[in-house]
Amino acid sequence: MDEFESIRRYWLPLGEPPCDGLVRGIGDDCSELSIPPGQNLLQSIDTLVSGTHFPADIHPVDLGWRAMAVSASDLAACGAKPWNVLLALTLPTPDQSWLAGFARGLGESSRLYGLPVVGGDTTRGPLTITLQVQGLCPPGQSLTRSGARPGDLICVSGTLGDAGEALRWLGSPGSSAAAVSAVCQRFLRPTPRLSLGMALRQKATACIDVSDGLLADLGHILAASQVGANLDLAALPLSQPLKTLAGTRALELGLTAGDDYELCFTWPERAGNPDQLCRDGIPISVIGVIESQPGVRFSNPPDGWEAPKNLGYQHFTA
Amino acid sequence: MDEFESIRRYWLPLGEPPCDGLVRGIGDDCSELSIPPGQNLLQSIDTLVSGTHFPADIHPVDLGWRAMAVSASDLAACGAKPWNVLLALTLPTPDQSWLAGFARGLGESSRLYGLPVVGGDTTRGPLTITLQVQGLCPPGQSLTRSGARPGDLICVSGTLGDAGEALRWLGSPGSSAAAVSAVCQRFLRPTPRLSLGMALRQKATACIDVSDGLLADLGHILAASQVGANLDLAALPLSQPLKTLAGTRALELGLTAGDDYELCFTWPERAGNPDQLCRDGIPISVIGVIESQPGVRFSNPPDGWEAPKNLGYQHFTA
Numbered sequence: 001m002d003e004f005e006s007i008r009r010y011w012l013p014l015g016e017p018p019c020d021g022l023v024r025g026i027g028d029d030c031s032e033l034s035i036p037p038g039q040n041l042l043q044s045i046d047t048l049v050s051g052t053h054f055p056a057d058i059h060p061v062d063l064g065w066r067a068m069a070v071s072a073s074d075l076a077a078c079g080a081k082p083w084n085v086l087l088a089l090t091l092p093t094p095d096q097s098w099l100a101g102f103a104r105g106l107g108e109s110s111r112l113y114g115l116p117v118v119g120g121d122t123t124r125g126p127l128t129i130t131l132q133v134q135g136l137c138p139p140g141q142s143l144t145r146s147g148a149r150p151g152d153l154i155c156v157s158g159t160l161g162d163a164g165e166a167l168r169w170l171g172s173p174g175s176s177a178a179a180v181s182a183v184c185q186r187f188l189r190p191t192p193r194l195s196l197g198m199a200l201r202q203k204a205t206a207c208i209d210v211s212d213g214l215l216a217d218l219g220h221i222l223a224a225s226q227v228g229a230n231l232d233l234a235a236l237p238l239s240q241p242l243k244t245l246a247g248t249r250a251l252e253l254g255l256t257a258g259d260d261y262e263l264c265f266t267w268p269e270r271a272g273n274p275d276q277l278c279r280d281g282i283p284i285s286v287i288g289v290i291e292s293q294p295g296v297r298f299s300n301p302p303d304g305w306e307a308p309k310n311l312g313y314q315h316f317t318a
Numbered sequence: 319m320d321e322f323e324s325i326r327r328y329w330l331p332l333g334e335p336p337c338d339g340l341v342r343g344i345g346d347d348c349s350e351l352s353i354p355p356g357q358n359l360l361q362s363i364d365t366l367v368s369g370t371h372f373p374a375d376i377h378p379v380d381l382g383w384r385a386m387a388v389s390a391s392d393l394a395a396c397g398a399k400p401w402n403v404l405l406a407l408t409l410p411t412p413d414q415s416w417l418a419g420f421a422r423g424l425g426e427s428s429r430l431y432g433l434p435v436v437g438g439d440t441t442r443g444p445l446t447i448t449l450q451v452q453g454l455c456p457p458g459q460s461l462t463r464s465g466a467r468p469g470d471l472i473c474v475s476g477t478l479g480d481a482g483e484a485l486r487w488l489g490s491p492g493s494s495a496a497a498v499s500a501v502c503q504r505f506l507r508p509t510p511r512l513s514l515g516m517a518l519r520q521k522a523t524a525c526i527d528v529s530d531g532l533l534a535d536l537g538h539i540l541a542a543s544q545v546g547a548n549l550d551l552a553a554l555p556l557s558q559p560l561k562t563l564a565g566t567r568a569l570e571l572g573l574t575a576g577d578d579y580e581l582c583f584t585w586p587e588r589a590g591n592p593d594q595l596c597r598d599g600i601p602i603s604v605i606g607v608i609e610s611q612p613g614v615r616f617s618n619p620p621d622g623w624e625a626p627k628n629l630g631y632q633h634f635t636a
Contacts, residue, residue, distance in 0.1 A: 023358060023457070023460075024460075024462065027542075028396070028462050028463055028464075028542075029362060029392045029395040029396050029463075029526060029527065030360040030361055030362045030392055030393065030395070030396040030398060030453070030460070031360070031361055031362070032358050032359070032360050032396070032455070032460055033358060033359045033360075033361075034358050034359075034457060035353045035358075035359055040341060040350050040351060040352050040353075041350070041351045041352075041353055041359070042348040042349070042350050043348055043349055043351075043404065043436075043437060044347060044348045044349070044404075044437060044439075045404040045405070045406045045437060045438060045439050045448070045450055046406070046439050047406045047408055047439050047441045047443075047446075047448065048441075049408055049441050049442065049443030049444075050443075051443070052441060052442055052443050053441070074347045074348055075348065077347040077348070078346070078347050078348040078350070080348060086361065086362075086363040086450060087363070088363045088364070088365045088406075088448045088450075090365055090367055090446055118361075119361060119362060119363055120363060121362075121363050121364050121365050121448075123365045123366075123367050123370060123371070124367065124370055125365075125367030125368075125369070125370050125444065125446060126367075126443065126444040126446070128365075128408055128443060128444070128446050130363070130365065130406045130439075130448040132363055132404060132406075132450040135348070137350075139341070139352060142341075142342075142348070142350055144342065144346050145346055145347075146346075208347060209347065224345075224346075
């Protein structure tokens with residue numbers, strides 16, 4: 001099967017249903033889109049490398065699903081409404097059953113999150129997936145990392161650390177216990193908090209998605225906003241499966257493990273009670289407060305606790 | 319140096335001068351752009367893999383330069399005006415001198431072609447470069463592959479086959495002869511025909527850039543337009559350096575070698591003489607005519623010539 005037959009079989013269905021404003025999708029040198037009126041374009045490009053960002057033996061359906069969800073999470077962090085995606089897939093051999101599984105997972109999450117594939121490139125090489133995701137937001141309403149002010153509450157959605165614990169269990173024989181299955185799902189099928197991100201427009205002062213670990217990602221907000229934070233360790237949302245599996249390691253995972261794709265945002269007092277943001281049963285936890293003094297301080301540590309030296313996933317430390 | 323220091327040092331300067339409508343560039347979860355009024359968005363994503371799309375020992379300055387030019391060529395093929403680009407770079411080690419060279423080459427071509435980098439991702443893994451390029455074109459004016467009609471002239475810009483011949487010489491000791499240098503430049507520093515592409519708007523009936531080889535790429539026009547072609551082999555534009563180096567292989571390289579990034583387009587009689595498109599000393603050659611009968615026929619073959627069995631670079635034949 002040549003590239004063009006692959007495109008027809010696997011990629012064309014990923015463009016359905018088409019996004020608003022699509023003039024021409026997959027199959028020409030460029031795709032062409034007419035941007036809906038009154039909207040700015042928000043976009044992000046993300047690469048997942050086999051062995052670095054996912055275990056080499058991950059099931060292709062899970063991989064496709066996860067790749068789309070991870071990219072969509074960048075739109076959630078900016079409060080953007082999903083619009084479309086372009087896919088650049090590099091793979092060692094054109095394995096038809098792998099391609100079919102990958103396309104199935106990608107297609108399921110594509111339709112779930114409203115991100116049809118409008119263009120792409122398929123190349124031969126080490127397994128690498130790059131998605132360029134595009135969203136829409138009215139001018140002046142998108143969320144950034146730079147608006148946190150002293151006194152703002154620090155909030156996170158859902159629970160933290162689950163996906164980090166999953167890395168210990170993925171692919172393990174006998175990993176069918178309910179708690180293991182629960183944390184593995186958090187890694188394999190993360191949920192981008194898209195509706196929460198849109199609800200935060202014009203209310204939250206800063207926002208980021210927790211991909212590298214809470215301390216690392218909150219650190220980006222603090223640096224961009226030139227502020228500090230006091231975190232209440234007793235308020236960190238840790239799931240029961242995580243506590244069951246990780247015991248005393250759960251707190252550190254919640255602070256430093258990435259891949260959960262929850263949103264961490266800062267919320268000014270004038271915006272009211274952040275509980276208003278709860279939807280679909282996803283809790284919102286107030287985990288601290290922004291302070292003017294740079295750096296992070298910790299309240300309510302467990303007995304004998306020491307602040308972690310490793311602040312989270314480092315992309316590229318030389 | 320961590321990812322954020324790399325971003326500051328190497329990637330931020332690639333965003334200057336910024337593109338029209340840039341609200342927020344590199345450094346947040348998404349970049350944000352306001353699309354200029356009266357324009358559609360044209361975009362393409364392309365991956366270059368070490369050892370597949372370029373020799374592993376290519377100089378990083380050349381690689382950066384080439385990656386940008388190759389991506390820009392997709393905009394030329396659609397008649398789009400360059401707007402901006404996003405970069406996903408996967409590399410095995412954060413080698414500072416390599417990064418500095420790559421960023422220099424990318425920056426030079428970025429400024430030359432008006433494609434500032436507005437976002438990106440840097441990951442660790444096998445060397446792979448993905449660029450998502452964006453351009454602008456008024457609605458209804460972009461070029462596609464599907465409009466060729468019987469009687470249209472088939473035209474190409476510049477000369478074909480040079481970059482294919484270069485693959486024999488790149489990295490060879492003693493490759494300083496003028497003809498070798500000339501063909502290697504065509505591979506290392508291809509020129510996307512951006513001004514030609516824009517000049518073809520509302521005139522050419524179909525267009526593609528020659529990346530996989532003339533017969534393969536013209537084949538995409540023929541398939542999309544449901545027509546055939548008669549090619550005049552005596553009219554194929556072959557450079558003197560190519561003829562000097564390749565001798566009797568020159569014609570086959572001109573028909574099947576890719577990587578020259580010239581434009582191949584179809585031109586209706588009503589649009590006048592295609593010589594009007596010559597600019598910057600780049601010739602336009604009429605190399606054939608579109609016919610209603612599917613398939614490709616050849617006129618004026620050299621004595622003893624046989625049509626090539628290999629129609630050009632096949633991306634992914636299984």
